[in-house]
Amino acid sequence: MDSVDFSVFTTALKWARQKQPLWLMTVVETFGSSPRPVGAMLVLRADGLMVGSVSGGCIEDDLADKARLGQLPQHRAEVLTYGVTTEEARRFGLPCGGVLKLLVEPMRDDRWLQQVQSLVAEHRLVSRTLELDSLNVVVSDAAPDSRLTLSATHLTTIHGPRWRMLIIGAGQTSVYLAQMAQALDYEVIVCDPREEFRQTWSVPGTHIIGDMPDDAILTQQVDSRTAVIALTHDPKLDDMALLEALKSPAFYVGALGSHRTNQQRRERLALFDLAPEEIERLHGPVGLSIGSRTPPEIAVAIVAHLVSIRNHPQFNAASFQPAELKQHA
Template sequence: MHTHDSDVLAFALAACAAPTRAWLVTIVATSGSSPRPAGAMLACTDTGTQAGSVSGGCVEEDLIERLRAGEFDAQRVQRIRYGVSAEENARLGLPCGGQLDLIVQSLRADDSEWLQALLDAIGERRCIQRQVRLADGHTVLQPLAHFADLEVDTIQLAQSFGPRYRMLLVGAGQLAASLAELALAMDYEVLVTDPRPDTLAQWTGPEVPRLPGMPDDVVRAQAADRFSVVITLTHDPRIDDMALMEALESEAWYVGALGSKRTTEKRLQRLQALDIPQEKIDRLQAPVGLDIGSKTPLEIAVAIMAQLVQLRRRPAGAV
């Protein structure tokens, strides 16, 4: 599992207070085959400790060696490229034709202020943008209404950060346990709720917060913003429908419901009878997940996570 942004930034913050040299490295562009996307980060120190990844392990060793040797000490911020030749790709193990453009920012004690503010914003589920002036590394933060793609030019790097996607699973059964495992591995924050005390007590999945109470109340309190995913899994309309009513009326980014096509048709009729606007009902992903012929709990969990990946990677404005 790749380290989450907040973990990388927390490592960088701690490194600023330590008597060591430290750097924050950010992928700003890729071409060809690339193990990590633009925006992925690596924080490291001259003792060799690190958090995060920019290549999945292909170039980190070489990069940290160059940093520790002082190759990038002349400037506070430098832009470098890996994968400029077939020989370099072969030496470092980069995928064929892959190139990585990196911004290397040397960290100092005064960087702790913006790093802490950035971590605070992420923890408070606010969107914020890190703007780094490439001439001298001066960094400021700007609040954002919406997440924006990373941008870099000859003047500055602008990188957006938003809250970690939070997944609320309604129903503490076997499918929820499988789905929680996959979601945690893909850097989602996972919560499980179930109004049935016995079912919640028998949870067999990973160690995640288990929330008692009525599902609509839990959705309202924990998963109502645009970085939330709500998925109902109980097969009990008395439970699932309560959560769906609240989630569809909220800003939740993704709302899904487990069930067959026949079950879904009945669910849609119930939601329409409750006078929920049709445009909100149309947001419902049901039957949840990609149609890949899934049968077992783990296969269904794979189909759900695959659909989330597909939707998150869809270009803005695409249908």
């Protein structure tokens, strides 16, 4: 579950225990330009207090007004549509032609919130199916390719780590990268066979393993929703990971280091059983070219590149300029 979902659910559970009248708002459909994606959520209290976002602006103000005036549904979930007319789009600050559909769900039971949070804490991907008339909720495991669906009778939403990141090396840059990745809906696994690095790793919610990097690629069953980032600065460890990762379905494989270091790395990889097109998959230096120097700046460059590729999967390595030479050899 990404950081936004987590804050919405945590606040909803807190307010529910205080016996506050609550509504959960979920973006279920968009047309044209929309400021927030399908699945975006907020929790709203009867006094207009809210956490989360469905539009980033005026729609939230309108929802707060409706809550204070008692104009939100009380006994069943209903769909609200914003931006149908030009006047509404202008009033609510939607981009030209933008239409947003929200499911407004009165919250009567907090048990499903506890269930979802408990399962997500175990790094499981879960679905939550709401019956619109009765407000009954069923929580179950979800498949990695599951998506939000809305029918005339039910809404199903997906929560938990949809993406995974396998970081090779438990150094300082990895700490910042792991924290940022968690906020972007990644389950983070950190592999470092060096005991002294594992002992000082302290990022809550991540897995730390001591496997050799090539073994970790295999045992973690790297798939098309996994990014592999090699950050040890030790060619022996990084190259071991890359030899397996570049043959895997991983959607992103990157390695720290300068252009010169990565050119030498590519020459070494060519001596093994990697095809030229597999070596071309390597993002090295890793990340976007933003002049990054410090560990947190390098982490920003990496996650920015991942966001670009996730949002525009048609782009390839040649579409972006990698991070600068400041990723020291």
